[in-house]
Amino acid sequence: MEKNKSRVPISQQPYQIDPKKGNGEIGGTVTVEINGKPVQVPFGTTILDACREANVYVPTLCHHPDLFMGGHCRLCLVEVEGFRTLQASCAFPITNPLKINTTTNDVRKARRHVMDLLLSEHHGDCYACVRNNNCELQTLAKEMGVDTFNFGHTKESRFEIDNSSFSLLRDMDKCILCRRCVRTCIDLQEVGVLEAIGKGYDTHISTFMEKPLADVICINCGQCINRCPTGALRANDPSDEIWKAIEDPTKHVVIQTAPSPRAGIGEEFGLEAGTSLTGNLNTALRRIGFNKVFDTNFTADLTIMEEGTELLTRLKKALVDKDKEVALPQFTSCSPGWVKYIEHFYPEYLDHLSSAKSPQQMFGTIIKTFYAEEAGIDPANIVSVALMPCSAKKFECNRPEMNSSGYKDVDYGLTTRELAMMIKESGIYLPDEEKSHFDDPFGEASGAGLIFGATGGVMEAALRTAYELITGRQVPFENLRIEATRGFEGIKQASVKLEGCVPDWSFLEGVDLKFIVAHGTANAKKVMEMLKAGELKDVHFVEIMACPGGCLGGGGMPIPTTTEIRKKRAQAIYAEDESLPVRKSHENPFIDVFYKKFIPEGPCSHKSHKLLHTHYTKRGKYIV
Amino acid sequence: MHNEVINTIHQGGILFGNYSPGDAIKKALSIGRENILFELRESKLKGRGGAGFPTSTKWMLTAAAQSDEKFIVCNADEGEPGTFKDRVILTEYPWLVFDGMVIGGFTVGAKKGIVYLRGEYVYMLEQLNNYLDKMRKEGLLGKNIGGKAGFDFDIEIMLGSGAYVCGEETALIESLEGHRGEPRNRPPYPVNTGFNGKPTSVNNVETLAAVPHIVINGGTFYSTHGTSASTGSKLFSVSGDCERPGVYELSWGISIHELLEIVGAKDPKAVQVGGASGICIPKTQFNRKLAYEDVATGGSIMIFNESRDMLHVLKNFMEFFVEESCGQCTPCRVGNTKLLEGVEMIESGEYTFMYLNKLKELGKTMQLASKCGLGQSSPNPFLSILENFKEEIFQSNGNGVKHGKK
Amino acid sequence: MLVLEKNQISAEIEDLAGYYGGNRTALLPLLQFIQKKYNHISDFAQQEIARVLDIHPVEVYAVISFYSFLHSEPKGRNIVRLCRTIVCDMAGKEKVEKAVERELGIKFGETTHDGRITLEFTNCLGMCDQGPAMIVNERVYTKLDPEKACKILSEVK
Structure with missing residues (x-):
């Protein structure tokens, strides 16, 4: 800020x-x-x-x-x-x-009065609330000894629920006007969707001209959900539909799990932040009825191959063909919040965005094409669920263009919180589950895919692979830790010198590969303004994540969120990376198998473009 | 003016006394900053908006703040029900205010003065701007004012748009900056961090209008009027049940009884002092004095005679606050609606004393816990009217006014 | 809205914003100007203002919704605001209110079918010594009685 x-x-x-x-x-x-x-x-x-x-x-x-x-x-x-x-x-x-x-007495009385007033306006019943037991208002009411509603408790609903958005749901009856969402949306994320509207008793939080959330420039990052003290803001929960699919014997229900939810879901079960439960989760998911559990990290590795190749192609065009039109730096496109942000706020720079789909959507396509073929299942009967730390992923999987498999590539985006609820509902205490592995054919992925969950992770993974492909040597950092990409600084800038390149990549000899890592759309805005001002001419690659801290701070992660909690989740992710045998995307054994079997022409080929890449929409800022 | 605004002024000797426009500016420039502040301190002038903060202190703090840019803001967002003195000053004696602002700018080191004029007073705008042009032509605004090299000062008038809370100084600044008029957290205070983050002195119209007189006649002259803690004169906006409503310039310390005599109040049973956010004084307390040390006020005097229904008056006030609260802090936003509900309960006869006592406690909390002066003073009429007129309200024996099931 | 009119609004907003230094301080004057000229602040105008001042459209809307003299929906050509504060109330506001409602066939808060007049209440106009008072657009009328008020409104175009 x-x-x-x-x-x-x-x-x-x-x-x-x-x-x-x-x-x-x-x-x-x-x-x-x-x-x-x-x-x-x-x-x-x-x-x-x-x-x-x-x-x-x-x-x-x-x-x-x-x-x-x-x-x-x-x-x-x-x-x-x-x-x-x-x-x-x-x-x-x-x-x-x-x-x-x-x-003092005055203080105690005043606090209780404030509490009574808030409760008198807070419409809803704690039993029937997604935030039951994790609600700050509820906790404080208990703390203040509220055993009766001194100034009543409204029975009358004042607002209609806004469920227009694929990602977010606004139930303003539960809003207590703390304005955290306003400060999140305008100051922290600089998206500017929510503001206090009206005056006096009519004050409420709303959007431009009270339009439904789907019609304004919400990027679905869900940061407001993470900071809402009550159940006024929540993600649009698809678990009922997923249960239905699980119960349906004709459906083959698969789930892919992203690294951040695995590092965060323990918090929902009362564990310390930063307790990774990957193995336990695999077992639990199968027990509650998912037919297959896959690791999104596989497509994260695939993203590195596709996005990395795309970058090298762009660099070649710029350096060898002296093509002035080529858009550099290239921006990552893994974060659907960021993609929607740039579509709205900087549509003129969309050609900088990598055309590679996000790992979630790549996996979605592969499940309903490659996997369906391999397993001999009609893709029409596959229900593909994605466990994500993210509310924007719900919007992403509903984008009309996301159907390259011929079907809706990913059927449901599920957040960490929602899955935790499903597991609890099944009577399972996740930390007690035995550990098990991911299902074949994709198996275990690399640590490079895993660190996608933290800001800088995509960059680090890309460098680990790109440096090695270009120079034939491992990145020159101890234990593969590229510290310049790590940490929670808003915008990180660094470079890696490419020397001793292998013949294929000799045109990169001596190039200082410059990169920027930014997280949170407020920082993205700064980077875009730098680009606009022509200050990024010598930068090659930019990673941007819409949420502060990257995916581990995503809008679908457990509540509450603070810098400390996000740090712990990051530590868990980096630790898990170091525990894995394979830590570079191109060394993931199944990547090779996959390309040979399915896309023999290799990354960024015609087929890969058809299935693993996408296009973007120039949305602009104007709200109709 | 094409408006039907008739200013009835009952002049006292000070604010509406002899003054020739521009004189105080010239004198101020010749005696220098320190002497202006000295005279102001001697005068013991306090803010006339109602809060009563010593003007000399405010100016001294603004003058002492380190900044490349400072502002003098004239608070002409006169929204308190029953107050219209600023209307009278600005239409009849604008030079007093503008001269006061120029002197303020010179004293604190501001180059710009802003008048925040309430939207309802837009009809004055043309005349005021014409007067400012005249001052520019006469060298009383602009560069090197009064021949003083390096003293540049100009005044701009900004219009409000119908929000009572913008009379609160930090809300006013928010509004000037193009925000919703929601009061800020304090500290920091505007004298350090005001308009655009720069030191800003926000003064009431009447306060600024007193400054030229103090500069010309000296602080001691001013402080001889009124009482020892409330010096000088005060403009009272008198309305309601009396023969001669209008603006009265009277010395501080006058009793309510004396004032009622002057304005020709017939059969008064209650006086609301200080507008909707003030307190309601019953007949038995008419000997109380209007002064910062007794009944402090920004000058609104509303008189109610024996035929008036005090619960109706209270309801009108509470409706006002429910609507005009900025809606930012809980005690004021929700608290006022609860108090209004309480009034409606009494009106319909469906109340319990236990609940009303809870509301009174709530009112006391609102006075302590609200973010700004609006919320802190909005329970005043609720508390004072229910206390002072309980016989009338609860025993249904007053003048045929009955509360209960209709 | 016609393209020409849109261009004109944009140009006007840019001009006036420039006069006030192009920062957010210009917001209220801009809104007041647009409101006065076009009778309301359309969502197009709001977004143009947001663009020129580099703020979010919702912030412009939030400000409009805060101030009772600004509105984003079209209202009548003339806005009549009758003071409802206690002193005007005691001086006979209710009689004026009833008479005006009867005369125009609408309630307070509504607009006549021909779009000529919108009736609204307002809080204290600062005319307590001459109540009941009302303000028609920018002009103040005082010491109203039912007959006088209706006559004034009949003359409003």
């Missing part, structure tokens, strides 16, 4: 410490008294953060560590000496010594 370009009033952005004063210098820190105990904090720290520093609990609702300050809900009120009124601790920057009290 760039400070001054942001929509947020400057006064509501985090106070910045005067750069001349470091924390150690006079004026760099302030000592405050919290409940009688002195605490030293950096200048500009909010009271809330100071309280947490001092291990003093303060309840919050509209506050979210990923977002700018709110100060809307008024649950985190504290008493500050010298102020007539109570202060919202999440929005009060400390710039001078204060005496803070978090447990």
Whole structure:
């Protein structure tokens, strides 16, 4: 979030410490008294953060560590000496010594009153809610000892549910107007779909001209879902249809699982973030009735082959044929949120986008063509489900062009949360399941495909393969860790020098292969503005993921999400990569088999273009 | 003017006293910043919008803030029900406000002044702009004002669009910046981080109008009027059941009773002081004084005689707040609707005292927990009217007014 | 909407935004201008404003929905706003209200069939000393009684 370009009033952005004063210098820190105990904090720290520093609990609702300050809900009120009124601790920057009290009668009463007011407006029943037991409002109500609705509990529905979108569902009756989704959509992601509309009692969260979500420029990233404290925002859940398919004996139901859900689903079962349950999940999926369980990483490896070849072709056109028209840098196209973002916001640059389908869609096609043939099953009877960390994948599989198999390539996109619910519904406690392997013919994929789940992963996987194909040597990094692509910095830029190229690729000799990795569409926007300004002329490859942290921070992942949780998920993914025998896409043994058997002409050939590549739509920003 | 606006002014000696336009600017430029601030401090002038923050402190903080750009904003978003003094000042004495702004700009180091004029007052716009042009021609606005090299200042008028909450200074700034008029978190305060993030002093029309007089006559002259804590004069917008409604300039410290005499109130039973967000004073308390130390007010005086139904008055106020709350913070957005529901319960006779007591507690919380002055003061009429007129409201014996099942 | 009209709106928005420095500060003046000229702020105009100021269309809509004098749907050619605050109420607002409704055959909040007049309530107009008051477009009328109010409205084109 760039400070001054942001929509947020400057006064509501985090106070910045005067750069001349470091924390150690006079004026760099302030000592405050919290409940009688002195605490030293950096200048500009909010009271809330100071309280947490001092291990003093303060309840919050509209506050979210990923977002700018709110100060809307008024649950985190504290008493500050010298102020007539109570202060919202999440929005009060400390710039001078204060005496803070978090447990006075006024504070307790005010918090309870706020809670009562929120509940009086919150339409719905906890039993019948997707967020039951993982709802911040519910938790806080319990904490505050709510045993009766002091100011009533509305029985009247004020809003219609908006289920126009393939990905998201908005149930504004459950909205408590914390505006986290607004801050997510406008500030964090800079997509700008949701805003507070109206005034006074009529205030509600809505879209441009109250249009259904499917008609506005929502990219389906689902980041708002991850930050919604209640069940007001949720993913469009296909599990009923999937159950139906499982129950139908004529249907052959297969599921592909992406790496991020496997690293995150443990959280849904009360495990620490970053506990990978790949093997357990395979068993559980078969037990609940899926006929086959495949590893999406196989098509991630395939993506590397296709997208990598496409890049090398573009480079050849640019360097050897001196073709000025060729669009460089090439952008990755794995993230459906990002694809829709560029279709809306930068349609004039769509030729930069790799035409390779995302791993999910490649697999979808392969299942209903290659696999159907191999297994002798009529593709019309195959129901293909994709377990994804992502809400945008639901939209992606419903794109009309995604039918190169002759059928809808992927029938249902299922999120981590929804699958966890299905598993629980079946009476299975996932961590107790035995571990088992993926099904043949695709088997186990490479670690390169696995790290697609973290921001920078596609780049790292691509480099591992491309460098080796071009130079004949392994990438010169210890244990294949390309650190320049790792970590959660918004935009990472680095380069790898190509020396000693094999004859086929001699035109790349001495080229400094420059790449950029960005995650979150706010950062994507910055990269696109750089491209527009002509600053990316010497960059070759750009990886962009729509969600902060990459897929592991996706809109279908377990709630809550914070930087710490995302870091742990990333650690799990990188650790699993290092535990695998094969860690480069081109070394995945089945890749070779697959091409020989199915697409003998190789990557980016005519058949591969027909099945594994796609085209994009210039959507533009204009909302009709 | 093609409008049917008649300004009835009952002049006191200070704000509407003798003043020749531009004089105070010239004097201010000759005596310098420190002396202006000194006189202001001596005058003990407090913000006339209602909150009563010392103007000298506000200007001193703005002047002390480090920035390449500063602003003086005149808050002419006079939306408080029952208030119309700013209308009168701006239509009859605009030079007082503009001269005050120029002096403010000189004092705090601002180059630009902005008048945030409420949308309802758009009919004044042409006349005010004409007056600003005149000032430019006379060298009282523009570059090197009053011959003072390097002192550039100009005033622009921006229109509101019908939102009461924009009278709250940070909401006003939000509105100027092109946002929804939702109050900001404070701190930081506008004097540090105001319009476009720059130090900004937001002053009420009446406050700014007092400045030229203080500069010309000195702070001591001003502070001799009124009471020791509430100096100078105050404009009261008087309306309701009285013979002579209009704007009155009176000294602070006048009792409500005295004021009612002056305006010719017949048979008054209640006075709402400070508009919808103010408090309702019953007959028994008419000896209370209008001053920051007793009944503080931005100047709205609404008089209700014996025939009026106080529950109806309260309902009108609560409906106002439900609609005009910005909807941002929970206590104000939902709280006001709960209070309104409470009033409707009384109206229909379907209430319990237990629930009403809960609502009173809620009202007290709203005063403490709301984000801005609107939510903090919106329960005032609920609390004061239910307290001061409980016989009338609950015993249904007042003047044939009955509440209960119809 | 005709292409010509669209181009004209775009040009006007660009001009006025330029006058206010091309940043978001221009938003309210832009909205007020479009509203005054075209009687409402169409979704096309909203998106043009968003484009010129480099903000999201939903932010423009959010601002419009916040201010009671701005609207995104077409209303009558003349907007009549009657003050409903307590002092005007005590001075006889209800009689004026009823008379006007009867005269025009519509309720408050509605627009006449010929699109001539939209009736709305508004909060305090700052005319409490001369109530009941109403504002017709930008012009203020005070000390209304039913007959006077109806006469004023009959003269509105």
